[in-house]
Amino acid sequence: MTSGTPAARVLLFDVFGTVVDWRSSIAREVAAVAKSRGVQIDAEAFADRWRAGYRPAMDRVRKGVLPWTNIDSLHRMVLDEMLPEFGLDGLSEAQRQHFNRAWHRLDPWPDSVAGLTRLKSKFVIATLSNGNVALLTNMAKFARLPWDCVLSAELFHHYKPDRESYLGAAAMLDVPPAQTMLVAAHEDDLLAARAAGLLTAFVRRPLEQGPRPDYNLPRERSFEYVADDFEDLARQLGV
Amino acid sequence: MTSGTPAARVLLFDVFGTVVDWRSSIAREVAAVAKSRGVQIDAEAFADRWRAGYRPAMDRVRKGVLPWTNIDSLHRMVLDEMLPEFGLDGLSEAQRQHFNRAWHRLDPWPDSVAGLTRLKSKFVIATLSNGNVALLTNMAKFARLPWDCVLSAELFHHYKPDRESYLGAAAMLDVPPAQTMLVAAHEDDLLAARAAGLLTAFVRRPLEQGPRPDYNLPRERSFEYVADDFEDLARQLGV
Numbered sequence: 001m002t003s004g005t006p007a008a009r010v011l012l013f014d015v016f017g018t019v020v021d022w023r024s025s026i027a028r029e030v031a032a033v034a035k036s037r038g039v040q041i042d043a044e045a046f047a048d049r050w051r052a053g054y055r056p057a058m059d060r061v062r063k064g065v066l067p068w069t070n071i072d073s074l075h076r077m078v079l080d081e082m083l084p085e086f087g088l089d090g091l092s093e094a095q096r097q098h099f100n101r102a103w104h105r106l107d108p109w110p111d112s113v114a115g116l117t118r119l120k121s122k123f124v125i126a127t128l129s130n131g132n133v134a135l136l137t138n139m140a141k142f143a144r145l146p147w148d149c150v151l152s153a154e155l156f157h158h159y160k161p162d163r164e165s166y167l168g169a170a171a172m173l174d175v176p177p178a179q180t181m182l183v184a185a186h187e188d189d190l191l192a193a194r195a196a197g198l199l200t201a202f203v204r205r206p207l208e209q210g211p212r213p214d215y216n217l218p219r220e221r222s223f224e225y226v227a228d229d230f231e232d233l234a235r236q237l238g239v
Numbered sequence: 240m241t242s243g244t245p246a247a248r249v250l251l252f253d254v255f256g257t258v259v260d261w262r263s264s265i266a267r268e269v270a271a272v273a274k275s276r277g278v279q280i281d282a283e284a285f286a287d288r289w290r291a292g293y294r295p296a297m298d299r300v301r302k303g304v305l306p307w308t309n310i311d312s313l314h315r316m317v318l319d320e321m322l323p324e325f326g327l328d329g330l331s332e333a334q335r336q337h338f339n340r341a342w343h344r345l346d347p348w349p350d351s352v353a354g355l356t357r358l359k360s361k362f363v364i365a366t367l368s369n370g371n372v373a374l375l376t377n378m379a380k381f382a383r384l385p386w387d388c389v390l391s392a393e394l395f396h397h398y399k400p401d402r403e404s405y406l407g408a409a410a411m412l413d414v415p416p417a418q419t420m421l422v423a424a425h426e427d428d429l430l431a432a433r434a435a436g437l438l439t440a441f442v443r444r445p446l447e448q449g450p451r452p453d454y455n456l457p458r459e460r461s462f463e464y465v466a467d468d469f470e471d472l473a474r475q476l477g478v
Binding site: 072124126132133134136137138140141148149150151154155172173174175 | 311363365371372373375376377379380387388389390393394411412413414
């Protein structure tokens with residue numbers, strides 16, 4: 001980062017993949033459900049399908065095809081579609097509700113809690129996730145994530161990467177976009193934040209999609225920070 | 240509380256007066272500002288006037304006379320009106336902004352942090368304040384309040400005691416009103432919460448308005464809990 005770059009006061013964090021390891025966590029719950037039903041299943045494939053289904057569902061909300069629908073409800077729509085294909089359509093309503101809330105019970109990456117705790121000593125740290133407030137709040141309790149504030153696309157009725165979500169979060173914390181930094185493991189999220197005037201920090205999460213030998217640093221070189229994990233980001237930010 | 244009462248899963252806290260001692264904290268900042276300007280002032284009277292001015296300003300928003308205006312802005316409107324009367328109209332814009340943010344720097348009551356930390360081990364604990372999100376977030380950092388989530392009337396564009404604020408908070412945390420309890424030191428707030436279907440806990444804060452020999456328990460006897468402070472509430476809730 002060059003010395004002329006304005007300093008961030010608030011760090012906003014993407015959550016799924018950046019703070020928590022959704023794939024391993026969901027696969028673990030999928031495996032447990034499958035075992036309880038005596039069904040053979042590829043738990044990682046199930047997790048990947050569930051995750052992949054959320055984006056087109058969210059895009060239907062973004063384009064106005066669906067009215068505002070939160071992520072719990074979008075996850076549930078995708079789940080209900082998937083269950084028959086995986087031989088799990090015998091699950092009761094209560095079991096489906098519990099299974100759907102697996103997204104509230106995601107494990108943090110090994111550095112997340114320690115890194116966030118360090119960063120919190122110098123910055124306001126908040127979520128900026130497409131996950132709904134209840135999901136993020138329950139997840140923070142489960143994973144002991146020390147947020148100063150839980151912000152969600154739900155508050156603005158605009159999912160990322162809509163510009164309104166980034167600007168809404170900065171405005172709600174009463175900080176100019178130029179003093180707000182998005183921390184994320186995904187280039188598209190960071191590029192949209194930068195287009196809205198925020199600072200950007202890319203964090204490598206090479207295991208988000210499972211082991212991938214082709215995982216690389218972002219091609220985009222102009223993020224203010226590129227870090228190996230949250231501890232590295234804290235070090236680079238002088239905490 | 241009778242054994243048939245449904246259990247709360249979420250505790251929502253009123254903040255000004257219930258969690259933090261606004262009067263002493265504001266008076267301290269008023270005294271410092273007055274001293275820096277060489278002005279004699281009754282700092283407690285200033286604090287009381289500032290606080291008293293906020294309710295009619297808020298009611299103008301509730302009645303639609305003013306469009307949605309957050310508490311930082313309402314505090315600032317009241318402050319700008321008061322400064323000339325107290326001989327402080329020489330303050331610059333930057334000084335006024337800093338002074339107005341005294342409401343972000345309020346001290347907790349002596350039991351607040353320890354009591355909230357205990358309660359957090361069993362319940363989701365969140366603010367439900369008329370203060371805006373930025374104010375509540377900065378205050379939590381200043382006073383080390385361990386919220387799971389910062390909720391504000393700002394998110395619903397309805398100030399308490401509007402019904403929408405209580406129901407909005409329960410809905411945002413995905414918990415039925417009957418499993419949500421408002422904790423507050425003010426009867427009007429609790430009565431409105433109860434009318435919306437929430438559980439209620441009254442906490443005595445006999446020093447909120449300064450020493451008052453006539454401070455009494457609420458006349459209203461039907462709150463689910465009446466506690467001397469947050470430690471007492473935690474004990475009564477079995478934490």
